[in-house]
Amino acid sequence: MIPVVTFYLLRDWDHLVARARELIPRKYEVVVTHLTKNCDAVLAEFFRGQLLVMLAQGVFYSLGLWVIGLEFSLLIGLSAGLVSFVPYLGFIVGIVIAGVAALMQFHDVLHIIYVLIVFGAGQMLEGMVLTPAINWRPHWSASSRSDICSYGRGTIIWSFRDAHCFTCCRNSYRLVEVFSRAVFE
Numbered sequence: 001m002i003p004v005v006t007f008y009l010l011r012d013w014d015h016l017v018a019r020a021r022e023l024i025p026r027k028y029e030v031v032v033t034h035l036t037k038n039c040d041a042v043l044a045e046f047f048r049g050q051l052l053v054m055l056a057q058g059v060f061y062s063l064g065l066w067v068i069g070l071e072f073s074l075l076i077g078l079s080a081g082l083v084s085f086v087p088y089l090g091f092i093v094g095i096v097i098a099g100v101a102a103l104m105q106f107h108d109v110l111h112i113i114y115v116l117i118v119f120g121a122g123q124m125l126e127g128m129v130l131t132p133a134i135n136w137r138p139h140w141s142a143s144s145r146s147d148i149c150s151y152g153r154g155t156i157i158w159s160f161r162d163a164h165c166f167t168c169c170r171n172s173y174r175l176v177e178v179f180s181r182a183v184f185e
Contacts, residue, residue: 049135056130057081057122061094064118070101095119
């Protein structure tokens with residue numbers, strides 16, 4: 001289903017944007033266009049940064065597993081890095097696959113502990129170094145940074161990936177506000 005929808009969205013994107021632009025009241029067109037372009041830029045920046053984080057994690061996991069001596073270190077590490085777009089999924093998948101591979105290859109618990117150390121260090125590297133360095137927007141104000149600290153990585157259930165989601169939610173709220181003014185005026 002997703003490939004079919006993606007194909008038609010890519011094929012008809014310009015037509016969809018033109019039709020959506022016709023629905024915007026003329027007096028709010030500048031504001032709505034600005035907010036949607038800002039949201040698009042933030043999401044594009046987030047996805048580019050997330051791809052870099054995934055690549056760095058895959059390389060780190062591969063090198064760590066290679067140092068341990070695991071035979072399929074490149075495949076397992078890059079797979080775990082690729083799946084790490086979903087928070088904690090790459091970590092879990094990587095530990096399970098690398099742990100089973102280490103158990104089958106070495107037949108001891110010590111190498112499983114090494115696998116846990118590699119993936120634990122990879123998670124710490126991602127959370128404390130990679131994501132803040134790559135996906136941080138230094139031109140945010142101090143109040144936005146405090147919003148990041150209060151809404152961001154502090155909770156697991158409501159983890160807004162470094163306030164990119166927060167920025168898009170704020171812009172979406174502004175769009176709803178603009179449209180509601182247009183409708184009720």
